[in-house]
Amino acid sequence: MAFPVAGARLVRVLDVAAVLWVILWIALALLVGREVRNLRDLSDTVVQAGVAVEQTGGLVRGLGNIPFLGDRVSKVADQVEAAGRSAQVSGRDSRDSTENLSVLLALAVGLIPTLPLLGLYLPLRLTWSRDARAVRAALRTRPADPLLTEFLARRAVANFPYERLLSVSSRPFRDIEEGRFDALAALELERLGIAPASAGEGAGSQAA
Numbered sequence: 434m435a436f437p438v439a440g441a442r443l444v445r446v447l448d449v450a451a452v453l454w455v456i457l458w459i460a461l462a463l464l465v466g467r468e469v470r471n472l473r474d475l476s477d478t479v480v481q482a483g484v485a486v487e488q489t490g491g492l493v494r495g496l497g498n499i500p501f502l503g504d505r506v507s508k509v510a511d512q513v514e515a516a517g518r519s520a521q522v523s524g525r526d527s528r529d530s531t532e533n534l535s536v537l538l539a540l541a542v543g544l545i546p547t548l549p550l551l552g553l554y555l556p557l558r559l560t561w562s563r564d565a566r567a568v569r570a571a572l573r574t575r576p577a578d579p580l581l582t583e584f585l586a587r588r589a590v591a592n593f594p595y596e597r598l599l600s601v602s603s604r605p606f607r608d609i610e611e612g613r614f615d616a617l618a619a620l621e622l623e624r625l626g627i628a629p630a631s632a633g634e635g636a637g638s639q640a641a
Contacts, residue, residue, distance in 0.1 A: 441626025466539030476528035483520030586614035589621035
């Protein structure tokens with residue numbers, strides 16, 4: 434909840450940190466997905482081995498013409514061919530499972546660490562951005578409005594710790610009571626990342 438009152442410099446640092454965090458986990462997700470995906474080669478090897486075993490069973494079946502061995506050879510050939518076909522089915526199934534697993538793992542690695550961060554960070558970041566845009570718009574449309582300068586000064590008193598307020602005014606609360614808003618208003622503009630030149634007319638109007 435304290436994020437919307439953060440300063441522009443801190444917001445930029447958090448932006449960079451959030452982007453780097455997301456990039457890191459997306460890169461790691463792609464790496465994990467690729468490594469798991471490479472396991473498909475094992476499945477292809479199993480399929481190829483199954484084909485070879487089934488072909489071997491066919492060759493064994495050809496020995497069934499030998500007298501006294503025909504029945505036994507046929508049974509062995511059936512078993513060998515069945516084992517070969519089973520290996521092919523298992524290999525193809527494992528290839529599909531590996532494909533699905535690579536996608537699921539990549540999504541899990543990429544999304545689980547980033548979605549909670551973005552879900553918390555983005556709304557707060559948008560709130561801060563809307564606040565800064567609203568002040569910029571007010572400065573453009575009402576640059577000579579003394580109420581705007583007072584508003585900014587009171588926002589500074591609400592947003593900054595007492596030590597920071599003392600850096601621009603020895604008596605910030607007395608300044609508010611007596612209508613001296615310029616220094617405090619400039620402090621709030623600094624927090625929002627708005628150049629003082631953008632509010633030159635608004636700040637100057639208070640002196641008038």
